[in-house]
Amino acid sequence: MSKKKISRPKATGSGPVATASQATGPAPVATASQAMGSGTVATERALRTISTGPDTVAPVLETPATPASPTSPASPTEFVVPEWHHSLIDLDDVDPVYESDLKGLLKSWRRGRATKRISQVLADGYVTIFSVLVIVAMIGGAVFRAQTASAACETQTCRVGRTLLPWVMLFAAFALTLVVSRIFGPVVASAAEGFWLFDAPIRRARLLRGRLVAVLLAVAFGAALLGAVLAALTGYPPREIAEWAAALGLGAGGLTAFAAFEQTFARTWLIKVLQWLLGAAAFAALVLITGVAAGWFSLDLDTTLTTEIVIGVAAGGVVLLVLFGVLAVLRLGEIHRARLVSGGTLISGMQGAAFAMDLGLMRDILVERDAMAKGQVRPTLGIGRGLGALVGREVQRLWRYPKRLVLFVVSLGVPYAVGALGLTTFNPFISALVLLIAFVPLLNSLRVITRTRGLARLFPFTNARLRLACVAVAAGLAAVWAILATPAFYGLGSGSHPMSLSRALVYSLVTAGAGVLAGVRWTSAKPADYSTPMMQTGFGALPPGLMFNLFKGLDVAVVVTGPLMLGWSPWVSVVIGLVVLYLVSGTFDMSEAQQMQAELKKEREAMKAGGNKPGGPKTVIAPPRRR
């Protein structure tokens, strides 16, 4: 592309546009609009404006009398614009866009620019794969042992638990499916696609069809896998495991198709209603298990009906999947671009966090998005002064966002449900894990205080006191949980008591403490530091602490409840819990300790240098005087 000075418009019918644009703004704008094929229309409009406007005066372009030579620099008054070698596009000559061709082109570009094969990517990602395999192996082993224990239990509590617990999980999984579908889309597009493709005159549905099918398949497969694990955990034989897997997979797939259909109308209220209904159903089933386990009432469930209902759920899932899948495909072109891109942007943000194995950052993104969606609140006056103001705000937060308590309330039923399955040994660990998840939404302020130091610096307290203030409400709730869950550890309703009531209270307290400490650890653990030197490992160069990111929180639950599962004295767990409390409360700050040590060292060296200095002051010790 060469450059030349515009002396007068070229005889292509676009003269007035060039003149106007040059007089009012940079010339390349006009040139670009012509390149996009709208030059003719714009020309006519511009001509009308110039010739018919009542007070319009056609702008006059000051042009040089003679063009400057290419070697001489242009004078400041001259307009220099690129010369584009093109002609106007006649729209009649333009071929329509075929979406399949466009997709093929995109695929070709992506493949052409790919620097790695999929096998190489997998090989590079073997750290992640290795971590996942380790976790799957751990979970698999635990499931196998739990299934053996659970299948052997034949009390009424165990039977009710075995019958109802999968329903709890099924309803919870369906509710979760709807939540995730609503947050992400479920049909998504990247920001680049939104910008480059969706402005073009294409049929959007054709580009998105394959994506919807992929999402439905992924959800169905993932949910089926979860269903199989849960059914195995509750001690079902292989055939019933397959039935539960089918029910969960097809049901979740059907609900995702329904969510996609709703997305085409940009509606969410129906999904929200459904998700709350399903959540309520899960909670009701959990209450039934808890009631039987605690001996509040007895239930005589016909277990033969279960199989038929499960198959019914699977069939219902197929109907939903086909019906709403087809309807969603037919209406895919109606989804707003902003809605598509919003989910894609969220995914890309979370992908970044996932690569760093930073689950906390992933949650931050969701929390921020939630706050953005809410936008505004009715401000409330704070209560208290000093640290009390922080604790007061925590209480006010709960009042404002009671949704955060849902998981906590649900977690109350977990020790009863686990006890009902006969998994008494694993009860502290499983309950602590559920509490970890339940406490994370209650520790939002702790997360913000610890992720960046700027906010903590505004408050006139030490880091440890700030953290304790942010955790105070969660700790209080943990104490309530411990009292309410004690009967589950005592074995109320099961007929036999594995331990005394006082010991059960200690077990419950340790479990609740492990849960809240694990939550604190998960929330406040530092992410992997990529600015420090990498460690050379068998898996390549890794920042220190990257691998531990996946296990933060989980480690505390294991360490604190481990002695209980091994049958040791609960006081061992109490001691370990206190040590963990000291470490996670921020009382022990490694960097601060190092800084103080360095200061002390500097002082010692200064004193030493002063003492050794020739001619320096000497300390004279007076000889003892005899009386």
Added chain:
Amino acid sequence: MAKARTPVLKVQNLKKAYGDHVIVNNFNLEVWPGEAVALTGRNGAGKSTILRCLVGADKPDDGTILVNGETLRESNPVIRATVATVIDDLDFFPDLSVVEHLDLLARAHGLPDSDDAVDSILHEVQLVPQSGQLPGTLSSGQRRRLALATAFVRPRQLLILDEPEQRLDVEGVEWLAERLAAERKDGLAIVMASHEPTLVKAVATKTVRVGGDK
């Protein structure tokens, strides 16, 4: 106002390097009550690095920093109560509104008339219409105003600001200059980095050019 015996801030032989690249070396500074020091200099000269060291966000490689005669430690509550900062690492609670942030800070610092202080500063930074908004929905300029408000709503002896004029409109810069000048006259010690000549001229009693000419 009685003359103080010790400077609010005393920096001796400050050194900070990233790897082999020395950003700041042998930097000395004393700031007394009623003094405002402006750090100026080209981008990358080390102004923000110095300020990050002064608030404890970065650890200097060498040198000492004393606040009211006490060695700087970031989590020291006395120093936190003394020094108000607005540098680039400030975060907000995503679930608390603008006015609730200011209310929480004022109460945490034990202000007896926190409501009046919050109302007053909210009007000053012109965030009254946004008082109920969550921080995520604020524009970048409004977030900057909120950040400045967090420094003015609480008691302070030393104010450390990193390019406070950033993202403020002309009117906002004028307000900031007036406010800082008034604070300085009332005995506040100020250290700020700035590229805004009008702000430096209106506020600073001493200007330190960091990094020299390129």
